[in-house]
Amino acid sequence: MASELTIERVLTLVELVPRGRVVSYGDLGGIVGIGPRQVGSFMSQHSDGLPWWRVTNASGDLPRDLLDRARPHWADEGILVKRNGLGCRIADYRADLEALATAYRVRIADTLERTGTAIPHTSNPAARALAAAGITTLEELSEWRRSDVLALHGTGPKALGMLDLALAEAELEWRA
Structure with missing residues (x-):
């Protein structure tokens, strides 16, 4: 079960996809640190009022029902449908992912400050490993399995013990 x-985070990132550009579910998942299927699941449940038509599969395609609804938006934004009629050429319309990730980090910083509990400092290697994985709060950490965090280069048993304690104090736990 994903946290609010x-x-x-996913919905904030979708809001930032520029007009006339698209990204894949995997692109968004890579920036947020979750899988593309999770992104798709969130989008199917929470995309009202968002530019959902700017998020496609890795090939730039959408299911027929979504494509039919996306076509007017794409036409308005200058996104052309491929000859096969399944979607757009994602290579031609993909947003600048580095710029998108930077804009996302700036925008989400306020949200994380308001809603997240900072991870305690463990060691420099562990802090770098967690940051590289996009884990900045205990709430985000609780969405990970303990074994997956231990597998991050730089995170050892001592750091994991400190994270165990911090999660328990915040009344959170590792994902099962």
Whole structure:
């Protein structure tokens, strides 16, 4: 079960996809640190009022029902449908992912400050490993399995013990 914070992160990122550009579910998942299927699930449940038509599969395609609804938006934004009629050429319309990730980090910082509990400092290697994985709050950490965090280069048993304690104090736990 995803936290409200993770859902908020995905939806914030969708809001930032520029007009006339698209990204894949995997592109968004890579920036947020979750899988593309989770992104798709969140989008199917929470995309009202968002530019959902700017999020496609890795090939730039959408299911027929969504494509039919996306076509007017794409036409308005200058996104052309491929000859096969399944979607757009994602290579031609993909947003600048580096710029998108930077804009996302700036926008989400306020949200994380308001809603997240900072991770305690463990060690420099562990802090770098967690940051590289996009884990900045205990709430985000609780969405990970303990074994997956231990597998991050730089995170050892001592750091994991400190994270165990911090999660328990915040009344959170590792994902099962």
